[in-house]
Amino acid sequence: MTVQLRGVTAGYGDRLVLHDCDLSLAAGEVVSVVGPNGAGKSTLLRVIAGLVAPRGGTASLDGTPVGALRRADLARRVAVVPQSFETLFPFTVRELVALGRTARLDLLGRSSPDDAAAVVRAMETLELTVLAERRVDQLSGGERQRVVLAMALAQETAVLLLDEPTVHLDPAHQLATIALMRRLARERGLAVLAVVHDLTLAALADRVVVLAAGRIVRDGSPLDVIDAELVREVFGPGWHVAVHAGRPLVHPDLGH
Amino acid sequence: MLDALAGRGDAVTTTIVRDLRLPRVLAAALVGGALAASGALLQGLLRNPLADPYVTGASAGGALGAVGALALAGAAAPTLVPVAAFAGALAAVALVWRIARLGGPTTILTVLLGGIVLTSFAGAIVTLIIVASDRLSLRLRALLDVLVGGVAVRDPGELAAAAAIVAIGLAGALALAPRVDAYAFGEETAATLGVDTERTTLAVLVVTALLTGAAVALAGLVAFVGLVVPHAVRGLLGARHRPLIGASFLAGAAVLVLADLGARIALAPAELPVGVITGAVGGPFFLALLARTRRVAR
Numbered sequence: 413m414t415v416q417l418r419g420v421t422a423g424y425g426d427r428l429v430l431h432d433c434d435l436s437l438a439a440g441e442v443v444s445v446v447g448p449n450g451a452g453k454s455t456l457l458r459v460i461a462g463l464v465a466p467r468g469g470t471a472s473l474d475g476t477p478v479g480a481l482r483r484a485d486l487a488r489r490v491a492v493v494p495q496s497f498e499t500l501f502p503f504t505v506r507e508l509v510a511l512g513r514t515a516r517l518d519l520l521g522r523s524s525p526d527d528a529a530a531v532v533r534a535m536e537t538l539e540l541t542v543l544a545e546r547r548v549d550q551l552s553g554g555e556r557q558r559v560v561l562a563m564a565l566a567q568e569t570a571v572l573l574l575d576e577p578t579v580h581l582d583p584a585h586q587l588a589t590i591a592l593m594r595r596l597a598r599e600r601g602l603a604v605l606a607v608v609h610d611l612t613l614a615a616l617a618d619r620v621v622v623l624a625a626g627r628i629v630r631d632g633s634p635l636d637v638i639d640a641e642l643v644r645e646v647f648g649p650g651w652h653v654a655v656h657a658g659r660p661l662v663h664p665d666l667g668h
Numbered sequence: 669m670l671d672a673l674a675g676r677g678d679a680v681t682t683t684i685v686r687d688l689r690l691p692r693v694l695a696a697a698l699v700g701g702a703l704a705a706s707g708a709l710l711q712g713l714l715r716n717p718l719a720d721p722y723v724t725g726a727s728a729g730g731a732l733g734a735v736g737a738l739a740l741a742g743a744a745a746p747t748l749v750p751v752a753a754f755a756g757a758l759a760a761v762a763l764v765w766r767i768a769r770l771g772g773p774t775t776i777l778t779v780l781l782g783g784i785v786l787t788s789f790a791g792a793i794v795t796l797i798i799v800a801s802d803r804l805s806l807r808l809r810a811l812l813d814v815l816v817g818g819v820a821v822r823d824p825g826e827l828a829a830a831a832a833i834v835a836i837g838l839a840g841a842l843a844l845a846p847r848v849d850a851y852a853f854g855e856e857t858a859a860t861l862g863v864d865t866e867r868t869t870l871a872v873l874v875v876t877a878l879l880t881g882a883a884v885a886l887a888g889l890v891a892f893v894g895l896v897v898p899h900a901v902r903g904l905l906g907a908r909h910r911p912l913i914g915a916s917f918l919a920g921a922a923v924l925v926l927a928d929l930g931a932r933i934a935l936a937p938a939e940l941p942v943g944v945i946t947g948a949v950g951g952p953f954f955l956a957l958l959a960r961t962r963r964v965a966r
Binding site for chain 2: 461462463482483484486487488490491492494496497498499500501502503504507508511512514515516517520521560563567
């Protein structure tokens with residue numbers, strides 16, 4: 413499945429957040445979105461997820477405008493891993509992962525054996541099987557992050573959108589999450605778009621898109637996009653960009 | 669007593685059991701069940717274990733509707749009361765939903781504040797109606813029932829109508845339950861999971877208002893049943909809303925039948941409004957719950 417944004421302008425109320433954005437995302441591709449706070453990264457994901465309608469331009473999935481799809485149809489094509497994963501209710505891990513099948517419930521709200529199997533597969537992928545019957549309020553932050561990832565995987569969509577999926581994770585789990593995204597793209601042909609703050613982690617994607625003040629200012633391979641000039645322009649001074657094993661490596665430069 | 673229930677006992681006992689006690693027990697069960705089921709549904713929609721028809725102002729809105737109907741409609745009042753209570757409850761729930769959505773991450777606080785504002789606003793209007801209308805002297809007792817909570821069955825038709833409304837509301841609540849589960853991480857995530865959130869939200873508000881309106885029409889303002897019962901049931905059965913709503917309905921019915929029994933015998937021969945019992949028991953429970961939720965939220 414291909415996601416296509418053409419000249420998208422979007423915002424909330426009087427405030428425009430995105431201006432004239434062009435972006436394409438193909439099956440089997442991992443694309444990371446970077447940019448300063450308030451650059452419009454989350455809004456970009458929300459336009460693709462159909463949560464914010466473009467004011468101008470078009471957002472489409474395989475040529476169909478996102479706005480023309482019903483919510484349930486959209487949920488079978490695009491899954492979103494939410495930024496917040498707090499719930500005050502004592503759901504079990506299995507119950508939360510099963511929420512990924514909401515769009516496929518029948519009229520009476522019943523699930524099928526296919527749904528149960530998809531839930532089991534998603535929990536296996538995220539190594540949650542042993543925690544399946546555990547209540548979510550007894551899990552660590554990293555485990556809960558994996559639960560919402562599994563919930564999105566259980567939707568079995570062709571497109572996966574993630575808003576800062578690594579933000580609550582320790583370095584080992586950050587790396588594991590990025591590795592998982594790459595594996596899902598390679599093995600299952602998923603189109604993955606992730607907002608990532610850490611530039612070195614972002615550079616592990618196939619492509620990097622840079623948003624600044626609501627505009628896409630760069631879009632290309634990590635090595636082409638993340639260089640000293642761009643980092644200074646977009647994120648300010650105080651950074652050093654090296655190249656290691658064919659990928660850019662961004663680290664603070666306190667001697668600046 | 670069982671003989672009387674079956675119509676085989678002596679005439680006086682039969683009349684007392686079948687015409688006075690039974691309707692009142694049924695009414696209490698309906699009220700408790702309806703409040704607990706709508707509490708469970710509201711808590712799911714607002715993602716807030718402290719929400720219920722009473723603290724969100726839905727009951728107060730319903731009471732305002734009921735008092736307004738009693739005051740203004742005169743002889744037509746008995747049939748109008750449930751409808752007016754439904755309309756008042758619907759307006760109140762819709763308003764609280766708007767307020768909660770403005771709140772962002774501080775939903776719990778904004779919902780409770782919205783409920784307080786609504787409750788005192790509706791209370792002020794109710795007081796105004798009582799003071800301003802000299803036609804009300806005859807119905808003072810009925811108005812008092814609406815305000816402080818007393819299970820009263822004025823005629824069998826009213827009970828049947830309320831039972832039908834509660835049955836529709838309960839069926840609606842159970843039908844909506846799986847989609848309300850999807851609100852676990854908020855409205856936006858419910859949408860990305862495939863829920864048409866605008867329609868679902870509207871449906872939940874209507875169902876809540878149906879259940880609350882029927883309860884208010886039968887028993888006036890009964891505090892805390894809608895809050896405490898779903899909370900206790902959730903602790904035992906888990907968070908999924910279909911079993912939660914069904915079990916809350918049964919548990920709420922049992923709790924209010926007992927509370928009504930307590931209200932009848934505590935100061936016998938004088939009778940307490942059942943709202944006094946649920947308020948006195950539920951208030952401290954609510955405070956303990958509030959303290960615990962604040963700890964968890966940190």
